[in-house]
Amino acid sequence: MGRTLPSATQTFLLEQEAFTRFRRALRRSDQLALDDLFTCARQHIAAAAYASHALPFEVFLLAMLLEEHKQVMHLRRLLEEAGHS
């Protein structure tokens, strides 16, 4: 038995590792923000696996964007609620 291809989690970690040089050159505060982005994307590994896209990083980018957009929607709602009261 044994898989021929790396699992989606392994692919994710490889992609993350590919950016270590980029991360190293960032300011500490930016590094932490970048880590957050990756952590967000991690929630969607199962969906990324099911998509089994030939370029997995595109899917991870979309997952980051998805989480960012959820934040935007959440903040917008908070602002609207604050505006109404």
Added chain:
Amino acid sequence: MLWLLGEDGQRHCLRQAFPITFFAAGPPEHLRRLWRRLQSQPVPLQLARAERRDLFLPDPLPVLAVQVERPIDQPGLFEQVSREFPDLTYYDADILLPLRHAAAHGTFPLARLRVALDDQERVQVIQPLDSPWELDPPPAPLRILSIEPDCDPRHAPPQALRIHCERQNYRLPLELVQSAETGYPVPRPGAWARPLLANLSAILRRHDPDLLLTGWGDTWLMPLLLDLAAEHNLALPLNRDADFNVMRKREFSYFSYGQVIYRGQQVLLCGRWHIDLYNAMLFHDYGLDGVLESARVTGAPVQSAARLSPGSGISAMQIVTALRSQVLVPWHKQQAEDLKSALDLIHADQGGMVYQPIPGLYQDVAEIDFISMYPGIMTRFNISPETVGREKPHAEPVPALNLWVDRQETGLVPRTLEPLLEKRIALKKHLLEMPAWDPRRRVYKARTAAHKWLLVTCFGYLGYKNARFGRIEAHESVTAYGRESLLRAKEAAEDLGYEVLHMYVDGLWVRQVGRNTVADLQPLLDEISQRTSLPISLEGIYKWLAFLPSRLDERVPVANRYFGAFQDGSLKLRGIEARRRDTPPFIVDIQMGLLELLSRAPDAEHLADCLPKTLGLLRGCLQALRLGRIPPEALLVTQKLSRELDQYRTPSPAARAAAQLAWNGKHLRPGQLVRFLYMRGWPGVHAWDLPEPPDLRAIDVACYRKLLLRAAGTVLQPLGVSEITLRDWLLANASYGAPPGKIIAARR
């Protein structure tokens, strides 16, 4: 030769003529040469041309059928033939005799049979009166003799053998010394063994047992007794059939699913069975009832069924199905994977779907499981090595894969599985309806556990290249249908207004405010089984359920780390310390004790009310640990050796304990378990099976305290109590007011 237990209570040994056939295929001129060669040798046989089906080939195959009159001649003859004609492809060549008998006559271990004999006591007609699929077969009236040493021989030399049979107990003294070589005790020289052997022979003759149930019989006791008998030149009637020698198989370690597995040597008997409680596969899981059930349903002999992996069991069932339907059983399979494009590979090479739940504490969550999902898919969608392939007129596309399944003719694998799956579902249904006090519950549970293992491995064997009826495309199709079904279930739940918290291969966890009874959930179950056409059941509704984050990063969820209490108060836990084999019993008990306390809370919001009691429990346990009141057995850590000792770069505690044993002449193999205590100072461990007892004052209390706090932290973390807070409360005596974090029951 057949051993039967008569209705008169007599044990009968009968003979039956049973010619067996193997097949050869290849270029016609090679087959002709083989034909001529076989005609010129002395073994009595019959030759014929035939056509048979090889599942991996599209058309029927012309073969040479070699029917050997006496089964005993076949292995030698075949060995010779395969050596002289290595270019031919052979089929049905290495099949266990009982499986051939099962295929030809419908027999199976523990079957009820009607037998007609001729005047020379030879079997003329043999007819099974029941089937392996009967739900409640009458228990076989077996005479069981148990033999066990009075202590674990790996720990200390036993003083005596304890024997029990037919309500009689015997005690036979032993004189043994520790051996420097094997780690097992060896006999002290002298005449003491004569009375032991004589008494044991007398007991065996008096009771004439059908089954010898031993402790360490395979790995130590039987070889010791056989060696002693040979040394003293005494016959020991271990076999019922004195014409045969006792069979011994060597020990070995192998690698399976990322684990090293150790199998001890085996001692097999003729005319009666020998099962070693500690060398039988999964005996701890399903006991003798489970072993007998897996022999019944697989057709494999009981002694093999007890020791075989469930994978070999499912293989045996497939072989019987193949023999019955004249499908060739390959000897050495030479089946290469079909070519596929890189994109096809990316789509196909996936397992089941595993989501990451959002960590937190939840209320009124329902867990819904597909019943035996993968075997169900194989039978429902007809997945088998010969049905899965390229596009064909009557084939149906596999979801999201570039593969098709032929639905016209039922495949070999679904045909094999269907009765087993039906029996399992029927037994489970009976179990659900049975009251808790019903004595049949235990047997039913053991049987369903045996079925479960067979069904689980069946899926693995479908993808295993070397399995006789394995084919990777079939395996990929099963997981593809699995993912499709789980996604359809998710969509059904979301369409009915549920929030899907988690999905794990064949189960999903959903919740909807105000829907927390079995009746509330029924429409969802109906919708899912309608959309997937697979059977589904409600595992239960949780009062509260906690999904835990990763140990390393609190924000990262992990798929299989959770615990919760069902509405009836029962607990379900996965991936936490209490489920791990290497956790000391003391820690397991504390973690379970904490969970018991929490399981009394009516819902998630009232969990915090349990905190004072849990802290009281923990304080008591810490004090008992500090005062040395915990028995050392409860502190034992049990770990598996993953490699040979000299291959460890930095020896783990388990490796250091194994090294201690090695210095004392006990050598453990990879895959064997080592038991030890954590101690202060170098080497930090004390192996439990060392001859000298551990110094109880040097037990590393700080280390056990750390393990305890970690296990308690896992359970209390969803209440907002971190391991650090817990340490402050319990060790630094910080005052406890209310939980520092707020409970996140209603988290989005």
